[in-house]
Amino acid sequence: MAYSLPNLSPTLLQSKDKPSAINVPLSSVSIPTASAQTKLEPPPPRRGAVQVNRTSGAQDKQQEPKNEFYVNLGLAVRTLREDLPLIFTKDLNYDIYRDDITFRDPLNTFTGIENYKLIFWALRFHGRILFRDISLDILRVWQPSETMILIRWNLRGVPRVPWEAKGQFQGTSRYKLDRNGKIYEHKVDNLAFNFPQTLRPAASVLDLVAACPASPNPTFSLWGPVDDGPSSSWVEFYRAVKDTLDRESLMISQDCLATCS
Incomplete structure (x- = not known):
């Protein structure tokens, strides 16, 4: 016997104890928010960016010694300009020199550096003794390299003896x-x-030098032994400075021998 079932909708077939998912309110569903995504680890930096930073750091390290050289070079030029005209009145600024500087x-x-300091001390000391007036003028400063x-x-002075006129001579340092921009040789x-004309013997080396026109460029270099030159305050000045250095070197050598023995 056949029975005809009524046309039931799918909603009527669901159990009354189990509510339909369609009836669940949307407010009760938890949806991930943007704050949860912020806890994720950031992506590692690209390899190309790291390489650029390393290259930049290496260039900075290479640039530092070059910058130090130019800073010390500018300081040396400025200090020499200020110190040399005053070498007979005040001591030098020795910060621009190395401790093992050589003077020739x-x-x-x-x-x-101690001998170098002694040289300029002797210049000031004997310059005041042998000359009424002595000074040094800078004619030119330049860099060939x-x-x-x-x-x-140009060094000029007036000796303290009445029979000798003032004299002068030029030189190049x-x-x-x-x-690093530090001076290691002078x-x-x-x-x-x-x-003075009255002090120059005829046909001497000094005559040949005096006949050459004064030039700021290093075009000639003539110097004979001190004993071959005329007896003047300049020669005595040089001898006095040299004797001071020789005596100091002798004393240092004797102290070393006494200490070693």
């Missing part, structure tokens, strides 16, 4: 700098004498 002239060589400073100067050369 046509006859002698001295090494060490990045690691060298050249200064052309060459300062060599290391990679060489005096290219000397041109201009002693």
Whole structure:
């Protein structure tokens, strides 16, 4: 016997104890918010960006010594301009020199900052004794290369003896700098004498030098032994400075021998 079932909708077939998912309110559903995503670890930096930073740091480290050199070079030029005209009245600023600096002239060589200080002390001391007036003028400052400073100067003075007129001579100081911009060598050369006429013997080396026109460029370098030159206050001045350095070196040597023995 066949029965005809009524056309029931799917909603009527659901149990009354189990509510339909369609009837669940949306407010009760938990939806992830943006704050939960912020806890994720950031992505690692790209390899290309890290390489750029390393390259930049290496360039900065290479640039630091170069910057230090130019800073010390500018300080050296400025200090020499200020110190040299006053070498007979005040001491130098020795911050621009290395402790193992070497001083050279046509006859002698001295090494060490203490000897270098002694040279300029002797210049001031004996300059005041032998001359009523003595001064040094800077004629030119230039750089033939990045690691060298050249200064052309003129030294003039009035001796304390009545029979000798004032005299002067020019020279060039060459300062060599290391990679840090510190001066490690000072060489005096290219000397041109201009002693009083009455003191110059005929056909001497000094006559040949005096005949050359004064030039700020290092075009000649003539210097004979001190004993071959005329007896003047300038020669006595040089001898006095040299004797001071020789006596000091002798005393240092004797102290070393006494200490070692």
